[in-house]
Amino acid sequence: MSERLAIGVDIGGTKVAAGLVDESGRIVQRARRDTPHRSTKPHVVEDVIVDVVEELVGLASSPPVAVGIGAAGFVSSDRATVVFAPHLSWRHEPLRDALTQRVDLPVFVDNDANAACWAEHRFGAAQGESHVVMVTLGTGIGGAVLVDGQIQRGRFGIAGEFGHMQVVPDGHRCECGNRGCWEQYASGNALVREARSLVVAGSPLGADLAALVDGDPLRLTGPMITEAAQAGDPTAAELLAEIGTWLGTGLANLANAFDPGAFVIGGGVSAAGPMLLSPARDSFRRHLSGRGYRPEARIAHATLGNEAGLVGAADLAREGSDA
Template sequence: MSAQSRSSRPLTIGIDVGGTSIRASVVDVDGQVLDSTQAPTPQSSRALENGIDRAVRELASRHDIAAVGLAVAGFINSDRTVVRFAPHLPWVNRPVAREMTERLGIPVILEHDANAAAWAEHRFGAAAGGGNVVMIAIGTGIGAALLIDGKLYRGSYGIAPELGHLQVVPDGRQCACGKRGCWERYCSGTALVDTAIELLAANPRGSTVLAREAFLDPGSLTGRRIANAAQDGDLVAIETMSEFARWLGIGLALVSDVYDPDRMVIAGGVATSSALFLDTAREHYAAQITGAGHRPLARIRGTQLGEAAGMIGAAELARVEVGAARA
């Protein structure tokens, strides 16, 4: 390929900077991952930046790279240059974009990981063709992203939308954010475990596998283990997934009453078990939404790009940034 062709179709790197690993991928203009590398996440700022540097230089040794996008689970300022706070990373009020741009010699942009994933699904995946899109990323908690008229909405200070901390149960379960009854306390991987424990306490003989495992090792219960038990026919696990689906539908109806989206995408680790809950959640959503039966419903879909969405979205946003700078 000629130099002119490469410059008109630049490759960019998207990096998912997670609490346990740094995952980096080279992505082309069609959202295709061409090359990848991965390493454990260091615990200090300097070591983390060194790790990102190594990942970029490794991939840049094999590809002509125009820019880098970093997808971070944390609070990022409105111009996407500073990581204000990230609960699982050492950065606090760190001008990461400027420092890494100077270090690497190519543009580096920051984005919230849920925003990056939503952008990827909008451009290349489950939300393609949507104008107003909500992404709900369900893992340990709930991450969320919002596109209005095809543009990411970040709020006045770069924080929006924290949908996982909408209060759905007054004086409900305690949340790590300091409030009680947040949506993610009833609709997340952590919530699955809490619900299963409550159901087992109320009916310890209603389950064979989960009850035995919880008795022998309470820490063995995880969202994935509960989903697997539900697939195997465990009654408490099935009821737990049913409660999860109900709360997902209730929350999606609440979100729809505020934003009236045409697409909603369910992503995150729990989404891998969507066959167990998504159809039931759609039913609860359709019944709970204001004006049920008299208004169009959003299309609710599972992620199409999976765990690569954050990297693909960060890379594409970096490409957009470079294109705007060149224009």
């Protein structure tokens, strides 16, 4: 009996990560490309996807059974169309049909956070938990809900877009078109924006960060800020704690809506570990309604890291091909 490999492709704001995934959730081969610029025509992104799929098919020890795409955006409930992707040029893009014409395998499209949540439920931090809320912190904030062991996509496929909850009326403008979205305060973009503002202002608090980039704020990145914090830079640590505080506040609101047994925090920003999650847990407890009189959901760091999206996309596609 063959090992029933599936291909997972995770399309983020900056990179396209793909892998051949076996039935235990193990990635046996990997491929990676840069994500085309958001102004690029949709077919260029499709070209990149086809390129990595063909590379992985060539590396497979047995023919893959399906391809799963985890897309950073709103995906229709039939898992065929990317309705809206804030960080890409897709608007009502029939991605599944476009790829099916070019890839000789069943194709399933899902929101990248749905895919990551499924992976953590099946193979990672949420194994054994029936009610899970996943929050992915990257360029923006993605989210997913699992109830009774099933991903909840909503009537129109857009459930779990927590990053675009309004938390500050008339706050920072968001790429989705609204103001004050949660991801403007608790994401990688928010972390970088605040750090750059200190450098631009010439604040002594940002002197060490400025020195890292020779005074050029545009060179500051999220991983750079996290590394500075872990190396002892108090300003970088303070910036991460602020992001964590906003994260915990939002999680307390989500607890009221979904009452999960666990929150799983993933995405690139979560690499900060306790420097992010400790203030998040403190803020969560401060803002949780009925605190002291209700069970408290655990807040866990995703164990599959940045690979959760592609692992989950592959496993969901394998499951879909069995239906």
